[in-house]
Amino acid sequence: MAPRRRRGYPVCILRLATLGVLGTVSQAQAASNIPPVLISPDGNLAYELTVELPQGVSSATVRLLFPPEACDLLVLCDLPPAACDTTPAFTAMADAAGNAIFHIVGGGCWDPGEISTAGSLIQVQVDGQTVAFVGVRSPDWVDSSGLSPWELWCEIDEATVGLGDATAFTEPLRTGVYTFCVDLDDNGIAGLPDAVMVTDYITGGATCQEQ
Secondary structure, three states, X not given: OOOXXXXXXXXOOOOHHHOOOOOOOOOOOOOOEOOOEEEEOOOOOOEEEEOOOOOOOOOEEXXXXXOXXXXXXXXXXXXXXXXXXXXXXXXXXXXXXXXXXXXXXXXXOEOHHHHHHHOOOEEEEEOOEEXXXXXXXXXXXXOOOOOOHHHOOXXXXXXXXXXXXXXXXXXXXXXXXXXXXXXXXXXXXXXXXHHHHHHHHHHHOOEEEOO
């Protein structure tokens, strides 16, 4: 498949420092739990979040708005190419408790500590109101050369969990040193659950292809 290139950005050349600020955040979500977005090449890893709903409201539309550059700097396998001409988005309904679940097929990791100055994070909206900006985690953290998306990685149109990811995950898991991209279960540490999750994907050679 030919690389999916959008908006004229040269794949593997564009730096995240060129990306723009998305907007401001509503302050009405004190009781929310909105972790970084979790994606995987098979879509089996659930991304679950909890948003605060107004009193008397029994459901809400939750949208994850990815900046257009995500189509080049992440691998989003279940997006049609036309989605990258505007703002790539994924939608789920929150239940009465404010819980929403997504299953997003793809790969890549965006560490907010690496890209927050550019403001190009995932925008979480509840009924059209922006409530958070978050990063992205995946078992497919790096490309075959060990480069992360913000380091000019070249995982162009296919997400693959392979040797490069095994190498990247090994040192933080061995030492227990916290690393954003390793903390797949979002518990604040690099530990056994993260090792189990990524090992399942490495041994299975998980992969997906962009449309």
